[in-house]
Amino acid sequence: MSIRVHTVGxxxxxxxxxxxxxxxxxxxxxxxxVARFPxxxxxxxxxxxxxxxxxxxxxEGAPSPARDAVGLYHVAFKIGTAIEDLRxxxxxxxxxxxxxxxxxxxxxxxxxxxxxPDGNGLELFVDADPRIWRDDPASVATIAPLDL
Numbered sequence: 001m002s003i004r005v006h007t008v009g010x011x012x013x014x015x016x017x018x019x020x021x022x023x024x025x026x027x028x029x030x031x032x033x034v035a036r037f038p039x040x041x042x043x044x045x046x047x048x049x050x051x052x053x054x055x056x057x058x059x060e061g062a063p064s065p066a067r068d069a070v071g072l073y074h075v076a077f078k079i080g081t082a083i084e085d086l087r088x089x090x091x092x093x094x095x096x097x098x099x100x101x102x103x104x105x106x107x108x109x110x111x112x113x114x115x116x117p118d119g120n121g122l123e124l125f126v127d128a129d130p131r132i133w134r135d136d137p138a139s140v141a142t143i144a145p146l147d148l
Contacts (some may be wrong), residue, residue: 009139010052011075015118018042018057024117025053028096029077029124046077064119074113074121086110086126089148108133110146 009127015021020044031044034051043051053075066073079089090112093101103115111125132139 002005004144010049010054011072012054012056013072013116013118013120014058015076015116015120016058016060016062017117018055020117021055025055028093028098029122034057072121074123076111076123076125078127080126080141082126083110083148086112086124089124090148103144103148105142105144107139107142107144 013021016077018039018041022033024037025042025044026033031053033042034045035043037043039057041054041056044053044055046052079085090101093099093112093114098114100114104111104113106125107128108130109125109127111123113121113123116122
């Protein structure tokens with residue numbers, strides 16, 4: 001018998017500067033700050049859970065992981081239901097000086113890839129029609145340029 005995972009509960013990311021990262025996740029990405037473990041952690045919610053993301057301060061001297069090291073590649077946040085939501089997010093990120101942005105059409109979803117202030121990979125996405133992946137599950141492996 002195996003464990004049946006129902007959903008991903010939350011993600012904790014390590015950051016160098018707690019306040020800089022808290023501003024990014026709260027003020028740029030719009031997550032609601034719900035709690036703090038003073039000086040060490042900040043917890044955020046997207047609205048449905050007690051927390052979806054937490055950031056953990058590891059200090060200014062913490063090294064970045066090597067690009068080819070084992071570890072987390074990115075965290076994905078669903079930000080709406082239409083391509084217009086993605087367009088608005090792109091404009092918002094650019095207005096806040098966030099970049100570089102990488103735009104990708106995955107057929108099953110459309111995405112903006114970016115990094116947080118510490119280089120943690122993030123994906124902001126909207127889903128396409130679910131019939132695409134239900135009819136062709138392999139379509140999830142599509143990577144094509146996206147023009148917004």
